[in-house]
Amino acid sequence: MTDYSDLRAIYVNCTLKRSPEASHTQLLVDRSVAVMEKQGVTVEQVRAVDIDTAFGVYPDMTEHGWSSDDWPSVQSKVMAADILVLATPIWLGDKSSICTRVIERLYGSSGILNDRGQYAYYGRVAGCLVTGNEDGIKHVAMNVLYSLQHLGYSIPPQADAGWIGEAGPGASYGDPVNGAGTGFDNDFTNRNTTFMTWNLLHLARMLKDAGGIPAHGNQRSEWDAGSRFDYPNPEYR
Amino acid sequence: MTDYSDLRAIYVNCTLKRSPEASHTQLLVDRSVAVMEKQGVTVEQVRAVDIDTAFGVYPDMTEHGWSSDDWPSVQSKVMAADILVLATPIWLGDKSSICTRVIERLYGSSGILNDRGQYAYYGRVAGCLVTGNEDGIKHVAMNVLYSLQHLGYSIPPQADAGWIGEAGPGASYGDPVNGAGTGFDNDFTNRNTTFMTWNLLHLARMLKDAGGIPAHGNQRSEWDAGSRFDYPNPEYR
Amino acid sequence: MTDYSDLRAIYVNCTLKRSPEASHTQLLVDRSVAVMEKQGVTVEQVRAVDIDTAFGVYPDMTEHGWSSDDWPSVQSKVMAADILVLATPIWLGDKSSICTRVIERLYGSSGILNDRGQYAYYGRVAGCLVTGNEDGIKHVAMNVLYSLQHLGYSIPPQADAGWIGEAGPGASYGDPVNGAGTGFDNDFTNRNTTFMTWNLLHLARMLKDAGGIPAHGNQRSEWDAGSRFDYPNPEYR
Amino acid sequence: MTDYSDLRAIYVNCTLKRSPEASHTQLLVDRSVAVMEKQGVTVEQVRAVDIDTAFGVYPDMTEHGWSSDDWPSVQSKVMAADILVLATPIWLGDKSSICTRVIERLYGSSGILNDRGQYAYYGRVAGCLVTGNEDGIKHVAMNVLYSLQHLGYSIPPQADAGWIGEAGPGASYGDPVNGAGTGFDNDFTNRNTTFMTWNLLHLARMLKDAGGIPAHGNQRSEWDAGSRFDYPNPEYR
Numbered sequence: 001m002t003d004y005s006d007l008r009a010i011y012v013n014c015t016l017k018r019s020p021e022a023s024h025t026q027l028l029v030d031r032s033v034a035v036m037e038k039q040g041v042t043v044e045q046v047r048a049v050d051i052d053t054a055f056g057v058y059p060d061m062t063e064h065g066w067s068s069d070d071w072p073s074v075q076s077k078v079m080a081a082d083i084l085v086l087a088t089p090i091w092l093g094d095k096s097s098i099c100t101r102v103i104e105r106l107y108g109s110s111g112i113l114n115d116r117g118q119y120a121y122y123g124r125v126a127g128c129l130v131t132g133n134e135d136g137i138k139h140v141a142m143n144v145l146y147s148l149q150h151l152g153y154s155i156p157p158q159a160d161a162g163w164i165g166e167a168g169p170g171a172s173y174g175d176p177v178n179g180a181g182t183g184f185d186n187d188f189t190n191r192n193t194t195f196m197t198w199n200l201l202h203l204a205r206m207l208k209d210a211g212g213i214p215a216h217g218n219q220r221s222e223w224d225a226g227s228r229f230d231y232p233n234p235e236y237r
Numbered sequence: 238m239t240d241y242s243d244l245r246a247i248y249v250n251c252t253l254k255r256s257p258e259a260s261h262t263q264l265l266v267d268r269s270v271a272v273m274e275k276q277g278v279t280v281e282q283v284r285a286v287d288i289d290t291a292f293g294v295y296p297d298m299t300e301h302g303w304s305s306d307d308w309p310s311v312q313s314k315v316m317a318a319d320i321l322v323l324a325t326p327i328w329l330g331d332k333s334s335i336c337t338r339v340i341e342r343l344y345g346s347s348g349i350l351n352d353r354g355q356y357a358y359y360g361r362v363a364g365c366l367v368t369g370n371e372d373g374i375k376h377v378a379m380n381v382l383y384s385l386q387h388l389g390y391s392i393p394p395q396a397d398a399g400w401i402g403e404a405g406p407g408a409s410y411g412d413p414v415n416g417a418g419t420g421f422d423n424d425f426t427n428r429n430t431t432f433m434t435w436n437l438l439h440l441a442r443m444l445k446d447a448g449g450i451p452a453h454g455n456q457r458s459e460w461d462a463g464s465r466f467d468y469p470n471p472e473y474r
Numbered sequence: 475m476t477d478y479s480d481l482r483a484i485y486v487n488c489t490l491k492r493s494p495e496a497s498h499t500q501l502l503v504d505r506s507v508a509v510m511e512k513q514g515v516t517v518e519q520v521r522a523v524d525i526d527t528a529f530g531v532y533p534d535m536t537e538h539g540w541s542s543d544d545w546p547s548v549q550s551k552v553m554a555a556d557i558l559v560l561a562t563p564i565w566l567g568d569k570s571s572i573c574t575r576v577i578e579r580l581y582g583s584s585g586i587l588n589d590r591g592q593y594a595y596y597g598r599v600a601g602c603l604v605t606g607n608e609d610g611i612k613h614v615a616m617n618v619l620y621s622l623q624h625l626g627y628s629i630p631p632q633a634d635a636g637w638i639g640e641a642g643p644g645a646s647y648g649d650p651v652n653g654a655g656t657g658f659d660n661d662f663t664n665r666n667t668t669f670m671t672w673n674l675l676h677l678a679r680m681l682k683d684a685g686g687i688p689a690h691g692n693q694r695s696e697w698d699a700g701s702r703f704d705y706p707n708p709e710y711r
Numbered sequence: 712m713t714d715y716s717d718l719r720a721i722y723v724n725c726t727l728k729r730s731p732e733a734s735h736t737q738l739l740v741d742r743s744v745a746v747m748e749k750q751g752v753t754v755e756q757v758r759a760v761d762i763d764t765a766f767g768v769y770p771d772m773t774e775h776g777w778s779s780d781d782w783p784s785v786q787s788k789v790m791a792a793d794i795l796v797l798a799t800p801i802w803l804g805d806k807s808s809i810c811t812r813v814i815e816r817l818y819g820s821s822g823i824l825n826d827r828g829q830y831a832y833y834g835r836v837a838g839c840l841v842t843g844n845e846d847g848i849k850h851v852a853m854n855v856l857y858s859l860q861h862l863g864y865s866i867p868p869q870a871d872a873g874w875i876g877e878a879g880p881g882a883s884y885g886d887p888v889n890g891a892g893t894g895f896d897n898d899f900t901n902r903n904t905t906f907m908t909w910n911l912l913h914l915a916r917m918l919k920d921a922g923g924i925p926a927h928g929n930q931r932s933e934w935d936a937g938s939r940f941d942y943p944n945p946e947y948r
Contacts, residue, residue, distance in 0.1 A: 021776070031468060034467070034468075035466065035468055038467040039467075055727040055729075056728075065729070091818060092814060092861065093611075096811070097808050097812035097814075100806075100807070103805075103808075104727070104802050107803050119395075122394050134638070135609060135638060138387075139567060142382075145386065145392075146379030146382060146397075149392050150397065154391065154440065155382075155386050155392035157356070157358070157455070159386055162641065164608070164640065165640050166639050166657075167611065167660055168660060168661065169662065174471075183640075186642060189642065194465065194466055195460075198466060202450050202454075202455075203391065206443055207443075210443060213393070217436075218395075223432075229435060230276075233421075253531065292492075293491075294565060328577075328578050328581060329621050329849070330620075330850060331617060332574075337570070340568075340571075344565060371875070375803070375847060375850065380568060384567075399878065400878050401845070402878075403876050404848065404876075405897060405898065420878070423879060476927075504945070505943055595868070616853045616856075617853055623856065624849075626869060627868065628865065628866065628867055628914065629856075630860075631833050631924060633860055658945055665931075668928060668929075668934070668939065668940050671928070672940060673924060675928070676925045676928075680917055687867070688913045688916075690913075691905060692909050692910055694902075697902050704745070705905040706746075708738065708742065708885075
């Protein structure tokens with residue numbers, strides 16, 4: 001049996017509802033978190049809308065005119081974690097505005113390098129969870145996962161999962177209908193959430209054991225110093 | 238020094254131009270391929286528009302009414318490779334139609350399982366290269382990388398690279414302007430292509446050495462047989 | 475009562491299935507077409523996959539090395555119509571590859587101007603219909619409608635409609651389940667399809683009566699000749 | 712000469728920078744606004760990040776637990792205008808988080824009907840302006856324009872315009888380079904902005920003169936009361 005108990009994960013729920021209001025998305029987060037905690041993973045959770053987060057793309061916006069900005073405390077938790085899961089509801093087919101803001105703030109630290117000269121997000125894995133009453137899991141997931149891999153996260157197989165209902169307004173995830181939580185027995189949602197969670201664990205384990213992504217051909221510091229890692233300079237044609 | 242010489246990669250160029258017409262996208266593919274070949278990787282290349290590919294989402298469309306379909310030969314090469322790179326031009330801000338078709342055909346084999354009951358694409362890594370005269374690398378890449386991870390590929394850090402010019406019509410990648418190939422000296426394009434290529438190598442090496450993604454919590458066959466891998470069944474609320 | 479009987483519409487069904495194979499998407503097209511025909515509109519229908527369409531972005535690819543290309547006959551029908559509706563299934567959350575190709579070919583005529591110097595597509599209206607077994611109407615529609623307005627079509631209110639089921643595999647639109655066609659009674663799908671159809675009629679009527687979009691400030695020919703239509707040239711700052 | 716002086720427009724700049732910090736996006740907004748004002752249009756401008764806007768999808772979030780919410784004052788201006796232009800910068804290839812929030816809040820009023828039973832946004836036109844240092848105008852525009860037409864806006868031809876530079880970091884729109892504002896002389900940007908602006912004027916004029924979109928086949932109130940406007944109910948197949 002593989003030991004995952006040294007791993008740390010952070011789930012950022014990007015619901016528009018502040019605590020303690022109930023979040024449908026949280027219900028799906030709970031199920032993924034339960035699998036991780038069963039393996040002994042230390043799981044941190046943040047509800048982004050509860051945080052006083054400034055607008056902008058710098059690590060700490062108090063250095064750029066904002067009187068307060070609690071994002072740096074979240075960023076510290078993100079950097080302490082091997083696994084990041086962004087969870088979001090869907091509005092008009094898109095991720096929530098607080099999810100967009102979280103991505104902007106993550107992007108604000110994209111220039112930071114680790115001690116090997118790689119982007120600091122390297123060596124971590126990411127996934128995403130999406131719920132809505134209809135339409136948009138894939139659209140949201142392609143945007144979220146793209147941003148995270150662009151920052152330096154590795155994306156394991158099938159790192160997106162979610163629940164939506166049939167076209168049109170209707171119950172949201174977990175809403176009680178006929179004595180059961182809507183979507184709770186959706187085999188596709190449950191299977192994808194399970195596979196996503198385990199694949200995050202597997203790839204995080206692998207990367208942690210390897211000490212991250214090997215540092216060759218991908219160090220910003222080396223590139224800027226002139227290394228080209230066999231990348232050819234084409235003849236003029 | 239790590240040995241990559243047992244790895245196999247396939248690059249599928251989704252230009253709309255048939256051979257032997259020149260493809261701008263091919264010029265960027267060439268540079269990434271050169272890095273791989275320098276490490277001894279066996280690289281296969283396919284120009285998708287040259288292949289007689291049927292429409293549909295089954296592995297072999299000749300079994301579904303089409304008189305010919307050469308996709309299965311490409312699919313064999315894809316499954317023989319540890320690394321897949323889809324390369325595409327941009328039209329109206331989107332990937333090419335032959336790129337969409339390639340993804341549909343890859344999707345046609347998404348139900349196939351390996352001998353451990355995982356989706357057959359597991360254990361492989363993917364990236365994408367995009368060129369256009371303006372606008373769309375990220376939009377195209379988020380769609381392509383999403384599809385590939387959804388099929389079972391792992392996506393290493395920063396697995397997208399490309400070149401586009403300033404807003405508006407203009408030279409395409411490699412077009413001669415003032416005695417130089419357009420974009421050939423773009424530091425961002427060159428760096429991203431280099432980092433993508435090396436990160437594909439690193440993660441492919443890691444996965445191959447590990448015998449793929451560990452088979453627990455992600456076997457479709459086990460799930461269908463009733464295993465739930467600690468995924469909780471919530472109480473009604 | 476408004477008379478719509480001088481209007482012409484064309485519906486291009488971008489199913490991957492060739493005639494006479496049944497297309498789920500066609501079932502939704504049928505309903506929208508029925509409304510138009512009831513008003514006396516002349517409706518042309520094309521199933522794109524049945525047409526021998528070359529790859530490329532020129533009006534007639536036989537002038538660019540292809541031995542055959544039947545797209546120009548479709549393009550003539552498109553230009554004869556006041557209303558264009560693209561209909562497509564969803565694969566991996568995206569429009570079909572033949573839909574992408576149709577858009578590429580429409581784009582191939584985007585440089586053609588009308589006799590007032592406007593882009594030739596001006597004065598026409600467009601909408602889209604989307605069906606899938608789950609997830610993607612909005613993602614597909616935003617891409618399709620964007621492309622069409624970019625070419626010069628006007629988009630009336632709520633010009634997208636479609637049907638999808640709950641997350642996961644399942645019945646497609648019209649599949650018989652318990653003695654009824656799947657989705658046939660979906661109020662949201664039916665309402666949106668109705669509203670889309672009527673809004674296409676209303677805006678087409680309005681544009682036809684006005685002789686198209688007024689020719690001022692939007693003539694490519696005038697712009698190229700130096701007219702700037704009050705667009706200011708900012709001082710350097 | 713057509714008279715546009717009874718028209719009202721509102722431009723919402725979704726820069727992440729608060730006043731009075733300079734916004735690159737504003738520089739492009741200024742040029743479009745200048746054309747409108749030259750025709751006597753009354754133009755309102757809002758910088759969204761300056762407004763105390765709550766999270767949520769209700770018209771007034773103070774009725775849902777938020778202690779303050781200044782969005783309703785913006786919404787009033789939106790409803791007073793015939794023309795809405797959303798302007799946004801690009802971050803990681805996507806619209807800004809405040810732009811996403813503006814769309815969520817506009818969506819919050821999507822259920823409101825006019826006195827004919829149509830969605831209240833009907834009869835208005837919309838466009839969008841996008842700036843970034845590289846990549847994403849079309850991706851952003853397809854999302855923004857989709858949302859606005861879905862709410863009930865009409866989209867005239869070529870209702871998106873913007874400026875981006877070559878792939879990679881670089882100057883933003885208007886940044887001084889060699890004594891000139893970056894992008895100020897980009898013919899494509901200038902032409903598209905001009906055409907967008909005039910097409911907004913033309914379609915707004917047409918809709919206003921017609922008293923909005925004709926009320927038949929698109930009234931939510933009538934639909935809910937049972938009218939079907941010739942929409943057929945298919946036989947079971």
